[in-house]
Amino acid sequence: xxxxxxxxxxxxxxxxxxxxxxxxxxxxxxxxxxxxxxxxxxxxxxxxxxxxxxxxxxxxxxxxxxxxxxxxxxxxxxxxxxxxxxxxxxxxxxxxxxxxxxxxxxxxxxxxxxxxxxxxxxxxxxxxxxxxxxxxxxxxxxxxxxxxxxxxxxxxxxxxxxxxxxxxxxxxxxxxxxxxxxxxxxxxxxxxxxxxxxxxxxxxxxxxxxxxxxxxxxxxxxxxxxx
Numbered sequence: 001x002x003x004x005x006x007x008x009x010x011x012x013x014x015x016x017x018x019x020x021x022x023x024x025x026x027x028x029x030x031x032x033x034x035x036x037x038x039x040x041x042x043x044x045x046x047x048x049x050x051x052x053x054x055x056x057x058x059x060x061x062x063x064x065x066x067x068x069x070x071x072x073x074x075x076x077x078x079x080x081x082x083x084x085x086x087x088x089x090x091x092x093x094x095x096x097x098x099x100x101x102x103x104x105x106x107x108x109x110x111x112x113x114x115x116x117x118x119x120x121x122x123x124x125x126x127x128x129x130x131x132x133x134x135x136x137x138x139x140x141x142x143x144x145x146x147x148x149x150x151x152x153x154x155x156x157x158x159x160x161x162x163x164x165x166x167x168x169x170x171x172x173x174x175x176x177x178x179x180x181x182x183x184x185x186x187x188x189x190x191x192x193x194x195x196x197x198x199x200x201x202x203x204x205x206x207x208x209x210x211x212x213x214x215x216x217x218x219x220x221x222x223x224x225x226x227x
Contacts, residue, residue, distance in 0.1 A: 003071060007078035014051045016162045017145070021052060023170030027139040028054050036103035036136035040127055042196060043115035044155035044212075045142045046072070050079040052143055052168040059108040060084050062095060064116035084109075096130065103134040113192065118154045121200070121214035123193040128176055128185050137173035140196040144203035156212045169203045171195040 031037045039053055050056045057080040063069035065085050073083040086095020099109050113123040131138050144167050145160035174192045201211050
């Protein structure tokens with residue numbers, strides 16, 4: 001019932017609001033041509049994702065095995081969006097294989113690269129590893145809305161309110177060469193992180209919000225492993 005109510009709320013926000021989507025054309029064109037696409041957005045901007053991506057009903061979303069991940073999975077099911085369960089800490093290898101199969105067939109996958117537990121607005125290596133293995137580009141996108149409520153959670157989760165004005169922004173794709181080494185992969189990781197943060201600042205600024213800063217990087221950052 002909770003997930004059904006969440007799905008109805010998302011629909012209410014979309015249909016009662018005034019929403020603009022900018023920059024999604026390249027990702028849509030690529031997917032329509034049967035080529036694989038990875039879509040990335042911050043965990044705190046996940047709520048309205050089903051309407052920001054034209055092909056959300058044909059996309060597999062990576063969710064965590066935690067209880068909040070299962071709530072997300074059951075909510076997305078109301079939009080006919082499929083999910084794959086796993087994270088870098090739990091079920092990661094199996095999830096990576098499933099995502100790889102989806103992309104190999106020319107599908108689309110969605111990932112929150114700072115989820116499920118942060119640090120906020122920092123890209124973890126997993127999405128870059130996936131892009132390297134499959135050759136699929138990673139398209140960053142975010143949304144912002146006003147009025148809204150921004151929670152004091154680790155991800156500064158944004159909850160738009162009814163009759164909001166909303167904006168989706170898509171950025172340039174990040175490609176990772178199949179033979180990329182650790183340095184090249186770190187460069188790609190930073191490019192995606194910087195791109196997502198720039199889009200977030202721009203969308204929030206256009207809607208009149210103060211910028212939300214990324215969380216500090218942990219001392220022991222996760223490293224790339226390249227076979």
